[in-house]
Amino acid sequence: MEHQYIKNVATLQLDTDKCTGCKMCTFVCPHNVFEVQNRKSVIVDLDKCMECGACAHNCAFDAITVKPGVGCAFAIVRGILTNSEPNCGCDDDGACC
């Protein structure tokens, strides 16, 4: 069964004019959000985007923007409480966030 998270909230944007169809975004995205059709990348499933930032980082043509962040409630609460950017400073392999 596929996991699905809250709809229509991801900040991912694609500028098709800049896209060269190099496919890098399709290689790095862990959730198959992109497909290259007719030499242009297309966002085929926005709701699967977890905002990891891999695509935007690795698009050599700056065609993608996304506000990367931790999809983690605990970090967000701490961010609100400490009035800072959400960031989990917890242990790597543990019960974080």
Next chain:
Amino acid sequence: MKNNKDKDNDMPNGCTPKGCCCDDNHGDVYPYPPLSHCIEKYIKTSVGDVAVVKTTLDAEDKLGAFRVRIGIKRDDYRVNPGVYAVGNPDDSSPVLVSANYKLSFDALRKELSDVNAWIVVIDTKGINVWCAAGKGTFGTEEIISKINNLQIAKLVSHKKIILPQLGAPGVQAHIITKQTGFKVVFGPVRAQDIKAFLENNMIASRAMRTVLFSLKDRIIIIPVELVTVSIPIPIFYVFFIIYNLISKQPIVFGEVLLKSLLNIIPFVGAILLGTVFVPILLPIIPFRAFSLKGLVIGVIGSVVTMLLYPVFMLPESILFMIATVLLMLVITSYLALNFTGTSTYTSFSGAELETQITFPIAIVTAIIGVVLMIVVKILEFV
């Protein structure tokens, strides 16, 4: 048994990219640890002696992994950065980049039996690939500096390096290429696919590129989560002991201890529901928002609790029953919401939206619940 529990060494539990959950206070003490038991021999190369590592894990490796898994000795489980070899590589062999978290390194080398390859361990401060990518320690600059300092261009005659795909959020492949001349190929998400990837001309299939969050992935996280969320249980217990000690009836201390133990069962149950059942049933619980999933499970737990209510020896009062249900719902929803940090598909925007709505409601509800309980106690005396 192939790669079940080592999967999350690449895709760690409790972690999403962009800085989540990665402790950067791991210090900088090298060299660590003496890896001698993993080393088969040394070979001479154009860049000096290189250690050939075994592709099987021994008892020491497994014990180490176990200790990390159950939460002791989590720090300093790392490998010295540098070049390593598996099999009998030459200048045409592939170059795989790994984090210097020992579990990441182990997960990779144990999949490389019968493969000839170079492994470049970069310094991610002992953090696994995905967390390190989020932190930026598995990043462009570190990779460039390792390629240069370790003279990879002298070691191999080709111009390709393979990075784990989960490292992608931390790196800019085109910049690595520009600065070093090495073309970056992103390998599979799971180390278990690395052989198939190499045999497939370094093309990762769609399945190899997809991060799953399978039942196994979710179950493996439960023990560590349980330890963390069990911390408030003694507080519940003390609360009920005090609650029961304040009484008009004559008190036998031993009975109070026993009764309080029964009293906390619904709340401990709610913790278990939120930490064990929510993760296991995650995809089949209705709703997309995690807090709502938790609420659904909480409602089921509350119904069961109300049916069994006399068993727990809680005050026979409608108000107290309401308080019990409210607190149970808060616990399950909160724990489910908390699980967004562990899941591998929740977005920041989604989690933010959900948190902003849920968190204030949860706090208010919890306060109402506790106040109701206190009101019930006060009513006892009037």
